[in-house]
Amino acid sequence: MRPDRMRRVIVAGGAALAAGGVSGALAATLTPPQTAGPFYPDIKPEDDDSDLTRVRGSDAVANGEIAELTGRVLDPDGKPVAGARVEIWQCDANGRYRHSSERSSRDVDPAFQGFGHALTGTDGSYRFRTIKPVAYPGRTPHIHYLVMVPNHGYLVTQLYVEGEPLNQRDFLYNRLSDEAKRAASARFEPGRGDGMLKASFDVVLGPGNITPA
Numbered sequence: 361m362r363p364d365r366m367r368r369v370i371v372a373g374g375a376a377l378a379a380g381g382v383s384g385a386l387a388a389t390l391t392p393p394q395t396a397g398p399f400y401p402d403i404k405p406e407d408d409d410s411d412l413t414r415v416r417g418s419d420a421v422a423n424g425e426i427a428e429l430t431g432r433v434l435d436p437d438g439k440p441v442a443g444a445r446v447e448i449w450q451c452d453a454n455g456r457y458r459h460s461s462e463r464s465s466r467d468v469d470p471a472f473q474g475f476g477h478a479l480t481g482t483d484g485s486y487r488f489r490t491i492k493p494v495a496y497p498g499r500t501p502h503i504h505y506l507v508m509v510p511n512h513g514y515l516v517t518q519l520y521v522e523g524e525p526l527n528q529r530d531f532l533y534n535r536l537s538d539e540a541k542r543a544a545s546a547r548f549e550p551g552r553g554d555g556m557l558k559a560s561f562d563v564v565l566g567p568g569n570i571t572p573a
C-alpha cells in the first residue's frame with residue numbers, strides 16, 4: 361500500500377505515544393519496519409474482527425493450525441500504548457491472500473477471514489485468533505502487521521515464526537540484523553487444553569520506526 365493511502369486510514373483519536381528518547385540500557389529493541397507487500401486488502405472483509413478463523417454468518421472454521429496471537433504495543437521504555445489500532449493480514453492455509461491481485465490457482469479457504477483488527481487496551485495488549493502462518497511461493501511464513509497510533513503515526517512490519525527453517529532462505533527476513541530478526545519473530549507453541557497454539561508478539565514503537573501521521 362502506498363504511504364499516502366496508509367496515512368489516510370489512520371484515525372484521529374487521543375492516544376499518546378511517549379515522544380521521549382530511549383532511556384538507559386533497558387530500552388527495548390524497536391520492531392523493525394517491513395514492507396506491506398502487495399496484498400494489503402484492497403477490499404476489506406465485512407467481518408474484520410480479531411477472530412480470523414471464522415467469518416460472520418458461517419459455522420465453518422478456517423483450515424490450518426489455530427493460534428491465539430497476543431502481545432502488547434509498547435514504547436521503548438516498556439510503557440503501554442493504549443488505543444492503538446493493530447491490523448493483521450496473511451494468506452490462508454492454502455497460501456492465498458484475500459486480494460484482487462492474488463493469482464494463485466489454489467483453492468480459497470472461505471472460512472478464513474484473511475484480515476482483522478484489534479484495539480490495544482490500557483495495558484497496551486491486543487489479541488487475535490488466527491492460524492499459524494504458512495509459506496507461499498517465494499516467502500517464508502509471516503503475518504503482516506499495520507499498527508496505527510492516533511495522532512502519531514504508524515508502523516508496518518511482518519511477524520516471523522521463530523525456528524522456521526524457511527526463514528534462512530527468505531530475502532526479506534535475511535535483510536534484518538540478528539537483533540531485528542529476534543524483534544520480528546515469535547514462537548508458536550502448543551497451548552494447554554484448548555488445542556490452540558500460543559504466540560506472543562510485542563510491538564515496540566518509537567521515533568526511530570514510526571512513520572508520522
Ligand SMILES: [Fe+2]
Pocket residue numbers: 397399499502504
Ligand atoms: Fe506476505
